[in-house]
Ligand SMILES: CC(=O)SCCNC(=O)CCNC(=O)[C@H](O)C(C)(C)COP(=O)(O)OP(=O)(O)OC[C@H]1O[C@@H](n2cnc3c(N)ncnc32)[C@H](O)[C@@H]1OP(=O)(O)O
């Protein structure tokens with residue numbers, strides 16, 4: 001047993017995986033051998049989820065069967081709707097709302113189980129995974145509408161995963177450009193090695209807890225501002241820059257001087273710009289040009305240049321998704337739930353892998369507390 005302390009488990013190998021590979025120096029990300037840029041360009045979110053779960057890209061028939069099976073699971077049960085109404089009435093944080101709803105989904109899932117023999121059943125987990133993945137967008141869109149006093153919009157089976165979400169959110173079918181941009185964003189966020197939320201799902205699965213528990217753990221982990229929560233903080237920062245009337249670089253300089261972290265920069269694995277940020281940056285720029293308003297894109301570029309020059313830090317995936325979503329009219333506080341809506345495909349893929357060759361994940365801490373205390377009974381303290 002080694003007594004080397006690896007704070008934050010940095011660089012520690014804890015599993016073998018066939019799902020995604022990151023070259024942090026070259027700025028490359030691949031899913032099962034395919035470069036992320038090629039997938040973002042040519043594959044839909046449904047294709048990527050199929051790739052992650054089944055190990056190969058689907059042919060037309062396989063994709064049709066998979067996509068329609070998933071689309072047919074979009075509707076929510078009445079008790080889940082009641083929960084969403086209660087959460088919206090309470091103005092719950094959207095990530096907390098999503099965590100609560102996904103946990104509740106198991107109550108209506110006929111295949112939900114805590115039986116150690118059945119939790120690892122791959123085919124059943126794929127069916128459950130399809131249901132969870134299909135229902136998250138419906139739940140999120142319903143929550144986002146109900147809290148504004150609007151009725152939820154029922155899902156449509158004839159739209160893609162991406163287009164259907166935008167349709168349910170806005171009660172309006174998105175045009176092809178917006179549906180494509182959003183689909184690309186979902187593809188880009190679908191998997192990323194053993195990031196914290198995926199690891200959290202794996203730890204939960206490693207105890208032979210069920211898939212719903214693993215996904216619920218992962219949602220809780222994604223919420224933090226050092227992880228998925230950063231995307232909304234990026235947009236709030238850009239808004240603060242705007243309201244301050246300061247030059248973006250002056251604003252960032254001041255924030256750094258005050259010891260603050262700048263959301264959307266830095267990464268545990270990338271030493272260069274995150275390849276997903278390159279693609280999302282292009283999307284943000286294209287949306288800005290189409291709208292004839294470069295403000296949010298220009299602020300972003302100014303912040304990026306300053307951070308690289310002054311801190312040697314490059315943008316991560318959360319930096320340009322912010323201005324992309326903002327220009328699509330998506331409410332800021334659902335950016336992180338949208339991240340979850342995509343990453344659920346990756347979480348489930350890693351849980352399937354974990355169950356295939358399970359070993360309980362259980363590291364240890366170096367004990368630095370006292371050892372020789374004399375116990376004093378409560379009445380004498
Ligand atoms: C989807 C995702 O999860 S992508 C990441 C999303 N999170 C963010 O964007 C939040 C901002 N970024 C960060 O806080 C960090 O870069 C993390 C958490 C992502 C990675 O952090 P770690 O690998 O643990 O690096 P660590 O926190 O040790 O930082 C190393 C150094 O860089 C600095 N640094 C890292 N990121 C930033 C940042 N965004 N702004 C300012 N300084 C930073 C730290 O202050 C630290 O400096 P020091 O050594 O002088 O104290």
Ligand SMILES: O=C([O-])CC(=O)C(=O)O
Pocket residue numbers: 191192193194195196268269316317
């Ligand atoms: O890999 C990480 O640590 C964070 C990240 O970029 C992701 O989860 O997409």
